[in-house]
Amino acid sequence: MSNGKKKNxxxxxxxxxxxxxxxxxxxTNPLKVQAFLDVLGKWDPSLMLVMGGGxxxxxxxxxxAKRRAHPLLGGDFGWPRSTRIDAQLLAGAAxxxxxxxxxxxxxxxxxxxxxxxxxxxxxxxSSMVLGMLATQAVTRQRGRTTAAATAxxxxx
Amino acid sequence: xxxxxxxxxxxxxxVLGVAISLLILFDGRIAGILGRSFGARGAELSxxxxxxxxxxxxxxxWRIASPGxxxxxxxxxxxxxxxxxxxxxxxxxxxxxxxxxxxLCGISRLSPRxxxxxxxxxxxxxxxxxxxxxxx
Numbered sequence: 001m002s003n004g005k006k007k008n009x010x011x012x013x014x015x016x017x018x019x020x021x022x023x024x025x026x027x028t029n030p031l032k033v034q035a036f037l038d039v040l041g042k043w044d045p046s047l048m049l050v051m052g053g054g055x056x057x058x059x060x061x062x063x064x065a066k067r068r069a070h071p072l073l074g075g076d077f078g079w080p081r082s083t084r085i086d087a088q089l090l091a092g093a094a095x096x097x098x099x100x101x102x103x104x105x106x107x108x109x110x111x112x113x114x115x116x117x118x119x120x121x122x123x124x125x126s127s128m129v130l131g132m133l134a135t136q137a138v139t140r141q142r143g144r145t146t147a148a149a150t151a152x153x154x155x156x
Numbered sequence: 157x158x159x160x161x162x163x164x165x166x167x168x169x170x171v172l173g174v175a176i177s178l179l180i181l182f183d184g185r186i187a188g189i190l191g192r193s194f195g196a197r198g199a200e201l202s203x204x205x206x207x208x209x210x211x212x213x214x215x216x217x218w219r220i221a222s223p224g225x226x227x228x229x230x231x232x233x234x235x236x237x238x239x240x241x242x243x244x245x246x247x248x249x250x251x252x253x254x255x256x257x258x259x260l261c262g263i264s265r266l267s268p269r270x271x272x273x274x275x276x277x278x279x280x281x282x283x284x285x286x287x288x289x290x291x292x
Contacts, residue, residue, distance in 0.1 A: 004199065007183045011203040015210015016217075017175040018187065018256075023218045025168020026161055029227030037281045040291035046165040051259055053169020054176065058264030061177030066265070071184035075199070078184055082252065085272050092251020093258070097277035099243030101284025102236055106255040107189035107248060110241070111208060115215025116226035123234050124241040131245020132190060139249075 003073050010073070019112045025050035028112050030104025030120075037101050099131075176261050179207075188257040190248065247277070 001009075026032045026046050035044035071077060100106050105113065105124045113121035176187040185203055189211070196204060218225050232240075248254045251273055253262060258277075262270020286292050 004202075007199065008202055008206045010178060010182050011185070011206035012210040012213075014175045014179045014187065015207040015212075016214045017171055017178075017210075018207075019211045019214020019218065021168045021171030021173075021175060023168070023214070023222070023225040024171060025165045026225075027168070028215070028218065028225045030230050030232065031227045034285050037278075037285040038289060038291070039282050040286045041289055044160055046161045049162055049165040050169040050172065051263075053166045054172040054260040055169075055264050057170055057173025058176045058180075058260060059266075061173075061181055062261070062265035065180045065184070068181075071180070072182045075184055077180075078186060078200075080186070080252070080267070080269075083267070083269055085269050089251050089269060089273055090276055092247045092249070093273040093276035094247070094280045095243050096247025096251055096254060097280030097282075098284045099240040099245075099247060100255070100277060101281040102240030102288065103232060103244065104230065105241070106244060108211060108254070108256050110244075111189065111211040112215035112218065113226055114212055115217070115219045116223065117219065118226070118229070119234065120230055120232065120237050123237045124244075127238045127241025128190065128245035128248070129194075131242040131247075132249045133194060133245075134242075135246045135249035136194060 003075075007073055007075075018108060021050075021054075022109050022112050025053075027106075027109045028116075030109075030113075033104040033106075033109070034101065172256075172260060173264075176256075176264065180261070186257060186261045188261075189254060190245075251277075 022028050027050060032044060033047065035042065036047035038044075065071070065077065103124050105121065107128055110121050110124045110128065114125060179185045179187050183203060187207070189208070244254075251258070253270065253273060255277075258270040258273040263274060
């Protein structure tokens with residue numbers, strides 16, 4: 001098995017695991033996500049534990065990864081290059097939060113929820129893709145391609 | 157599924173932690189969901205396709221094993237779903253990250269950028285729900 005194939009198999013396995021964890025944690029239920037965001041109502045803090053559990057494991061892995069020159073399967077680490085906290089980051093995060101609150105879906109759980117066979121997640125995912133494409137087109141037009149290029153490792 | 161679920165949510169979080177750990181240690185990738193998939197080429201595109209494929213297949217498996225994880229049919233209208241989804245797409249592209257990229261991976265590597273982004277989107281998410289549910 002070539003390293004490329006191993007990497008693809010790893011990505012698929014991690015996608016499966018991720019879907020398992022999201023479902024187990026309650027993230028695939030938009031009403032539960034909104035209950036977490038509903039601090040002034042009947043607040044359900046469960047999702048803090050999802051994030052806390054993920055970070056408790058991830059912290060050690062990222063610490064170990066930072067000390068390595070290369071990932072175990074070769075190639076290079078795709079560390080984000082941007083460290084600036086600028087208006088674009090703040091605006092993006094703010095807009096993201098509004099959409100998250102309205103729908104109860106962020107991108108990962110929305111993709112998993114496609115499996116539910118309901119119309120809601122299909123609408124949510126297609127609108128997310130539209131929003132991404134529109135934003136990419138606009139930022140490209142404004143000549144912010146440098147920002148986009150540094151974000152080949154971008155997370156979403 | 158409604159109400160506080162400390163055990164399931166903690167276990168779910170630990171599983172997510174294992175997934176992001178495998179990705180960074182073995183392939184050097186930060187678990188982003190949609191990211192810059194559009195316009196990505198080569199290995200950068202292929203891991204994303206396999207990762208997203210795993211998410212979707214995982215959803216189908218959930219449907220067979222325990223469809224309750226998707227919750228009760230949401231009362232959110234489709235127009236709100238479309239508007240909100242669009243904003244998520246815009247925000248994730250402008251802010252270079254989402255709940256997974258910033259919230260899980262970014263905070264795990266103690267990135268100040270991600271910590272700020274996470275605080276901001278949780279805050280505006282809370283504000284949005286407070287407004288739509290008439291809590292203010």
